[in-house]
Amino acid sequence: MSAPLLITFDKVWKSYGEGEARVHALAGVDLAIRRGEFVAIMGPSGSGKSTAMNIIGCLDTPTAGTYSFMGVDAGRLDRNRRALLRNLYVGFVFQGYNLLPRTTAAENVELPLIYRGVAARERRDLAMQALAAVGLVGREHHTPAELSGGQQQRVAIARAIVTRPTLLVADEPTGNLDTARTHEIMELLTRLNAELGLSIVMVTHEADVADYAGRTIRFLDGHVASDTLKTEEAA
Amino acid sequence: MIWETVRLSLRSIRRNVLRSFLTLLGIVIGVAAVIAMLTIGSGTTEKVKADISKLGSNLLVVRAGRPAGPGGPGGLDQAARPLAEKDVTALVAHLSGARAISPASQKQVRVIFGTESLTSGVTGTDSAYLDARDWKLVSGRPFSDSETRAGTGVCLIGETVRQQFFGAGDPEGEIIRVNRTSCKIIGLLEPKGYTGFGQDQDNVVLMPLHAYQRRVAGNRDIDNIYIAADDRTPTSELQPRVEDILRDTRRITPDRDPDFAIRDMTQIADAMTSATTTMTGMLGAVAGVSLLVGGIGIMNIMLVSVTERTREIGIRLAIGAHEKHILIQFLVEATVLSLLGGIIGILIGLSLAGLTSMALTIPFAPSPAVILLAVGFSALIGMVFGFFPALRGARLDPIDALRHE
Ligand SMILES: Nc1ncnc2c1ncn2[C@@H]1O[C@H](COP(=O)(O)OP(=O)(O)OP(=O)(O)O)[C@@H](O)[C@H]1O
Ligand SMILES: [Mg+2]
Numbered sequence: 001m002s003a004p005l006l007i008t009f010d011k012v013w014k015s016y017g018e019g020e021a022r023v024h025a026l027a028g029v030d031l032a033i034r035r036g037e038f039v040a041i042m043g044p045s046g047s048g049k050s051t052a053m054n055i056i057g058c059l060d061t062p063t064a065g066t067y068s069f070m071g072v073d074a075g076r077l078d079r080n081r082r083a084l085l086r087n088l089y090v091g092f093v094f095q096g097y098n099l100l101p102r103t104t105a106a107e108n109v110e111l112p113l114i115y116r117g118v119a120a121r122e123r124r125d126l127a128m129q130a131l132a133a134v135g136l137v138g139r140e141h142h143t144p145a146e147l148s149g150g151q152q153q154r155v156a157i158a159r160a161i162v163t164r165p166t167l168l169v170a171d172e173p174t175g176n177l178d179t180a181r182t183h184e185i186m187e188l189l190t191r192l193n194a195e196l197g198l199s200i201v202m203v204t205h206e207a208d209v210a211d212y213a214g215r216t217i218r219f220l221d222g223h224v225a226s227d228t229l230k231t232e233e234a235a
Numbered sequence: 236m237i238w239e240t241v242r243l244s245l246r247s248i249r250r251n252v253l254r255s256f257l258t259l260l261g262i263v264i265g266v267a268a269v270i271a272m273l274t275i276g277s278g279t280t281e282k283v284k285a286d287i288s289k290l291g292s293n294l295l296v297v298r299a300g301r302p303a304g305p306g307g308p309g310g311l312d313q314a315a316r317p318l319a320e321k322d323v324t325a326l327v328a329h330l331s332g333a334r335a336i337s338p339a340s341q342k343q344v345r346v347i348f349g350t351e352s353l354t355s356g357v358t359g360t361d362s363a364y365l366d367a368r369d370w371k372l373v374s375g376r377p378f379s380d381s382e383t384r385a386g387t388g389v390c391l392i393g394e395t396v397r398q399q400f401f402g403a404g405d406p407e408g409e410i411i412r413v414n415r416t417s418c419k420i421i422g423l424l425e426p427k428g429y430t431g432f433g434q435d436q437d438n439v440v441l442m443p444l445h446a447y448q449r450r451v452a453g454n455r456d457i458d459n460i461y462i463a464a465d466d467r468t469p470t471s472e473l474q475p476r477v478e479d480i481l482r483d484t485r486r487i488t489p490d491r492d493p494d495f496a497i498r499d500m501t502q503i504a505d506a507m508t509s510a511t512t513t514m515t516g517m518l519g520a521v522a523g524v525s526l527l528v529g530g531i532g533i534m535n536i537m538l539v540s541v542t543e544r545t546r547e548i549g550i551r552l553a554i555g556a557h558e559k560h561i562l563i564q565f566l567v568e569a570t571v572l573s574l575l576g577g578i579i580g581i582l583i584g585l586s587l588a589g590l591t592s593m594a595l596t597i598p599f600a601p602s603p604a605v606i607l608l609a610v611g612f613s614a615l616i617g618m619v620f621g622f623f624p625a626l627r628g629a630r631l632d633p634i635d636a637l638r639h640e
């Protein structure tokens with residue numbers, strides 16, 4: 001693979017608590033992800049997947065080791081610089097959708113653009129495009145309470161891609177959805193990855209969800225236990 | 236960006252109507268109380284001023300008798316030697332700085348026209364009286380000097396007397412009976428309304444002093460001497476001059492107390508005005524405390540709001556909101572809220588003040604300065620009391636905030 005490096009973990013540790021109670025959520029993780037990759041992260045509960053995702057999405061910083069995002073030592077940036085990185089390059093999709101309540105789909109999708117200082121007209125156009133890309137035309141003015149779980153997750157994906165990010169970080173995006181909805185969302189993510197070249201890192205507990213990704217990384221007790229490419233598997 | 240934030244905060248205020256309303260309530264009550272108090276207070280002050288200026292501005296009033304106390308009204312020594320015409324003559328001859336000097340004696344007397352009768356305040360005076368009291372004629376003419384001197388049976392009547400006897404008709408040239416004498420109406424006095432003490436100032440008949448003394452009072456006493464200062468002379472300067480001249484004509488040596496009292500209407504006006512102003516200020520301050528309570532209410536609700544919306548803050552931070560975006564959002568929200576409360580409070584306060592003014596028949600005197608101050612102050616309260624909760628929201632860790640249920 002010749003695409004440039006997007007993410008590198010160099011002996012990354014993340015520890016919580018002090019003394020006896022100290023827990024190492026990540027214990028010296030080494031990892032490299034290139035632009036345009038679609039990576040699934042799997043592993044048992046408590047193995048450090050969400051912790052790693054928070055660092056990848058520049059929400060959190062390592063306790064030790066180096067985390068580089070697009071060649072920047074993101075682990076050492078202050079919170080406002082990381083906020084800027086997130087705003088410019090990262091889109092988030094959460095298991096619980098995390099839409100603003102009593103706020104229409106269009107307004108939710110516009111939100112990241114507001115923090116970028118995009119003018120109202122352009123914001124509306126971009127939001128409509130993003131909602132169209134996730135197949136939600138006609139639902140712009142519905143609030144989350146008026147949408148099904150699958151539709152809410154589509155709004156969340158639209159909100160994540162409206163800024164044309166480089167990386168989409170998705171922590172169990174289908175965790176709350178039934179099988180049919182899960183496959184719709186996964187097809188949508190696959191299409192975004194293929195058509196826009198959007199890099200995706202996604203946590204999942206389900207093997208058939210992970211199958212959509214080109215690469216699967218397994219975590220175990222804060223370590224990377226295995227890292228397999230789909231092509232290798234097939235071979 | 237700010238405009239965008241204002242729109243966002245208006246949206247979130249609208250989304251939480253009940254909570255927003257409860258937040259507003261403290262500010263609404265505080266601002267309404269302050270505005271009502273200050274507006275009613277300044278109305279009262281104006282009323283007091285107007286009442287006093289009805290008595291005449293820059294006016295000294297001399298009465299017989301010893302002064303009861305500093306500036307205090309009434310309490311005059313009844314047995315005192317009355318004022319006499321030679322006192323007036325001496326003042327007219329020697330007093331400088333006076334615009335008008337006029338003697339006056341008055342009595343409640345039954346006035347009759349045809350079959351109608353009315354008890355009126357009948358005053359015997361001279362042609363300078365109208366000038367001294369700042370009183371004008373609506374129609375007709377004042378007494379001439381010769382009428383004053385001769386004590387001719389002519390008179391000027393007030394609006395109440397005219398209405399009683401003539402309705403809307405023209406009273407000029409009609410003859411009314413005052414006590415046992417009759418006099419011809421030669422003019423109608425401009426209406427003055429009631430004094431603050433409920434006395435009808437238009438139920439009056441003015442007649443030449445000599446006519447009054449001879450045919451109404453039956454003596455030659457003078458009750459009051461009105462002295463109006465001219466524009467260049469303050470009454471405080473005029474007063475000692477009046478005292479000197481009267482001591483001289485009444486032969487009172489400097490070591491004795493005078494047997495007359497000089498009241499300075501300007502001083503009384505100032506004293507009463509400053510008393511009502513002080514009271515207005517005190518009431519305003521008490522109301523201001525409730526405004527402070529309103530501010531603490533805002534802080535309380537904003538803290539609840541930040542806690543309640545922790546997840547929302549987490550989402551906003553995750554998708555790229557800067558600390559300052561969150562800070563501004565909550566600050567603007569608090570400011571917009573309290574500003575809204577301020578505006579509602581002003582409207583309620585003004586309505587209250589308007590109703591009260593009507594009930595108390597005092598002027599409705601809203602002050603633009605006070606209103607602007609209230610607007611500014613409520614915005615300030617929002618900012619000050621919103622700052623701490625806003626900062627708390629802005630400093631939240633996005634991961635913790637997102638995990639918050
Ligand atoms: N804020 C925290 N304080 C203390 N310990 C934490 C904190 N966050 C995570 N941990 C610990 O770190 C370890 C890894 O947690 P993490 O959330 O990354 O697991 P996970 O792989 O995402 O699990 P799951 O599949 O259940 O979501 C766990 O032992 C967890 O208890
Ligand atoms: Mg997790």
